[in-house]
Amino acid sequence: MSTTEAALENLRIIRSLMEKAHIYRAVSAPAALTGGVLALIASAWPVWHALTNHGEAAMCDRCFLYTWLAILAVASVLNVVLLAREATRRNQPFVSAGMRMALRAFAPPMLVGGVVGIGLIAFLHNLTLAALIWALCYGLALLGTASFSPRSLVRLGWAFVITGLLLFVAWAVNRDVDLLSSDLSPASLVMGITFGLLHVVYALAVFFSRKPAEVQPE
Amino acid sequence: MIDFDQLDKLIHEKGRLSIMTLLSTRGEWAFQDLKNELGMSDGNLITHLRTLGTATYIKETRDESGTRPRTSYELTAAGRKAFKNYVEVLGEIVKAAQQT
Numbered sequence: 001m002s003t004t005e006a007a008l009e010n011l012r013i014i015r016s017l018m019e020k021a022h023i024y025r026a027v028s029a030p031a032a033l034t035g036g037v038l039a040l041i042a043s044a045w046p047v048w049h050a051l052t053n054h055g056e057a058a059m060c061d062r063c064f065l066y067t068w069l070a071i072l073a074v075a076s077v078l079n080v081v082l083l084a085r086e087a088t089r090r091n092q093p094f095v096s097a098g099m100r101m102a103l104r105a106f107a108p109p110m111l112v113g114g115v116v117g118i119g120l121i122a123f124l125h126n127l128t129l130a131a132l133i134w135a136l137c138y139g140l141a142l143l144g145t146a147s148f149s150p151r152s153l154v155r156l157g158w159a160f161v162i163t164g165l166l167l168f169v170a171w172a173v174n175r176d177v178d179l180l181s182s183d184l185s186p187a188s189l190v191m192g193i194t195f196g197l198l199h200v201v202y203a204l205a206v207f208f209s210r211k212p213a214e215v216q217p218e
Numbered sequence: 219m220i221d222f223d224q225l226d227k228l229i230h231e232k233g234r235l236s237i238m239t240l241l242s243t244r245g246e247w248a249f250q251d252l253k254n255e256l257g258m259s260d261g262n263l264i265t266h267l268r269t270l271g272t273a274t275y276i277k278e279t280r281d282e283s284g285t286r287p288r289t290s291y292e293l294t295a296a297g298r299k300a301f302k303n304y305v306e307v308l309g310e311i312v313k314a315a316q317q318t
Contacts, residue, residue, distance in 0.1 A: 013232065
């Protein structure tokens with residue numbers, strides 16, 4: 001092997017390892033777009049219904065919970081399928097070191113958000129606080145992956161945390177929401193702005209910033 | 219003419235090059251994660267890590283607080299500089315070959 005060939009070979013090793021190890025996108029853009037669009041549809045209807053029917057709730061509290069669990073399931077399954085396809089394309093195992101790290105970072109805030117949020121809806125009937133906690137915990141989970149995630153995902157995490165906190169302050173300060181017969185519409189609004197709008201913006205930002213595939217050296 | 223004499227021989231070995239590359243990508247790597255990613259045996263990986271540690275290119279940290287002790291590794295400032303120089307020399311070799 002000539003000096004140049006050996007140098008090229010070592011550069012190839014470095015590039016391939018860096019590609020494998022450096023960045024792990026735990027939330028794929030098409031899954032975020034699908035989840036975001038579903039979230040926008042699921043949140044728009046209760047808000048529209050409340051506006052046109054004097055604040056009347058479009059569904060029961062448990063139906064709200066089941067709707068969002070169904071959207072979570074659809075988006076998660078799609079995300080897993082897309083991550084598996086990406087792993088195959090890169091000739092990597094599906095459960096890579098990146099995925100293990102992402103799961104380790106995701107699990108604690110998602111567990112807290114999941115249990116507290118479901119508890120708030122099922123037993124305390126506080127849908128808005130549950131939606132805010134889901135948004136904040138999801139944002140914190142994304143920020144937990146900051147050391148190995150692409151910048152767009154870290155920005156999404158910050159967007160969830162900042163938007164979640166702003167919405168919390170707006171909700172806590174404005175006690176007119178107590179006058180509503182059901183807090184389904186403010187909860188849906190929180191879900192639509194965070195899980196709907198922010199995911200759609202994230203997906204579009206990833207699609208538009210994607211660089212054309214690099215030309216491989218012969 | 220640039221040649222391999224200018225390359226850091228310590229990093230140039232494929233196993234150690236792979237370790238240095240992974241450590242350069244993010245702050246800290248656990249021994250088990252390095253082993254899984256590189257597919258090396260324990261003995262082989264330990265030998266390379268010792269060599270890099272002796273050259274002060276990497277730093278070892280042992281965390282005994284959990285139920286199982288966890289050893290992790292990260293690049294030192296000297297290691298990061300050496301790796302950067304190594305990649306630059308490789309790039310110059312390739313560039314010089316393309317110009318001739």
